[in-house]
Amino acid sequence: MSNQVTQEERRTEQRQTGFAGDGAGAARPAIEVRAEFQHGAGCGSGEKVFELQDISVFYAGVPAVRDISMDVFRHEVTALIGPSGCGKSTLIRCLNRMNDLIPTAAVEGHLLYHGEDLYGPKVDPIQVRKLIGMVFQKPNPFPKSIYDNIAFGPRVLGMDGDMDEIVERALRSAALWDEVKDRLDANAYSMSGGQQQRLCIARCIAVSPDVILMDEPCSALDPISTGKIEDLMAELKQEFSIVIVTHNMQQAARVSDRTAFLMVELDADETHRWGRIVEYDETEKIFTNPSDQRTEDYVTGKVG
């Protein structure tokens, strides 16, 4: 229990430090998170983590997703589903500014994180990614030991505290500790794919983020490993907010509290295609009683 408080405090501290680069000093306005976000808000608190307002993303001027508006809530799992090419990955990569790494990518619209514009002129993407972690489609452990994989984040961020403790806590949170505690010095590539992916989740947890983004985290895994990661998500949402992209509708139904359904749209002469949100609602409603016919067709397997 005390562990959780420490982590919670650290996160709060980080958030209050804000996004402005360390070197920038006090001149830059730091992001202040309102008090009610900070402690024990509980599951599904109704507090907004992200507010997407008419978000469009372009690659070299060509739209990939258009006019996405949705709110992501704290301590919930929010799923993005939809057919291939509908821009789910593009959208999730906006949320921690990973799209900045693609020189031709441009984001339009407003993306608020705890009320603050994530694409504001004074926001440093490095600081954003400290608070909003990401787990990728293919497990991408570093070619180092299990221990060093976890310790890398805390080290580069200059987190203080006992590193052994940080590593153990992260591995425990990712339900990996018992499997690897005797071989922390082993190379991460000696683990199974499912373990590697949980290692990547643990690595993400180790830097105490506020949000964890998961881009099809189970698509390269077998059903048993997938089950473990789904169980893990249910645990993790007590402490973090999670956004997950998935191809697998059953997975979205199992793990998420809210689901957004995206679809591909074509322009009149069918030269460009982009993703647009069709329906966003509580997961139960999306899967049992969707308001849009296209959603119903998709979730019942009539199309896609």
Next chain:
Amino acid sequence: MTAEFDPRSARAQVAIAGAKGVTAEVLSTQPRKDVIRNTIFASLLFLAIAIALAGLCVLVGKNLVDGWSRLNLDLITQNNSSNPAEAGLRNAIIGTLWIMLFVIGMLVPLGVGAAVFLEEYGNRNSRLIRLIEVNIQNLAGVPSIIYGLLGLAFIARAPLNLGYVVLTAAMTLTLLVLPVVILASREAIRAVPASIREGSLALGATKWQTIRRQVLPASIPGIATGVILAISRAIGETAPLIPLGAATFVTFTPGPFTDFTAMPVTIFNWVKQPQPEFQALAAAGVLLLIALLVVMNSFAIWLRNRYEQTW
């Protein structure tokens, strides 16, 4: 309907034997044309490698015969001397070591730095970067004597005006083998998958932290291999050192700021001497140089195979 088939009947046995025979025939007959073509082709390929190996064998064999009498510890413990009975490579080896020390000191930061810039910071689509890339590849093919003249004109004389010293030789050789290191380092850096960079950046690491703590460590085996190969080339170079005033005959022990000499330069000098004893000495020196290069290159290959990361 047909009569019941009995595989043990005489007729059936004959039929089975016949079928087997036909199958065996079909499987075993290779068209004669193909056989001849295959043989010719394989022979030609063998000839190609045989010629390459024959060159090496003649070189090593000839030098072994000529230099065997001088292939002993005296070769590396004796200083050079005008008396062929006493002459050795000691000061040439020390000269080479000094040059290589300076070369490594300049080569690694410059080569790796240029490679990191081109791979991680340069925009691959920009015309300038593409122009630089093409030119680096061209530089790798420029004859070494040209570098010697460059070193003479710009390093030994004005503007740098360093004179004919170890540093001049080292800078010239560094320029000579720099393209090799840049190309090898770029390969190694490019081999680190984008997912590793993304994983690091997604944790909030900066670009520099990602390069310094993920990309470079993962590419060290490839970079080290390139550096060793470059050094082994630099060790054997004579041509660029001659215009830089390499002392072909030194009896002193070279230091970092003295006149310089190097193993191939001394060997070159011995070959020019009329006395047959110097020829034997030169042959022994050649063997030592070849052995050194074989060891270095083998180490580079071992390093690559042992530590290269497979993703």
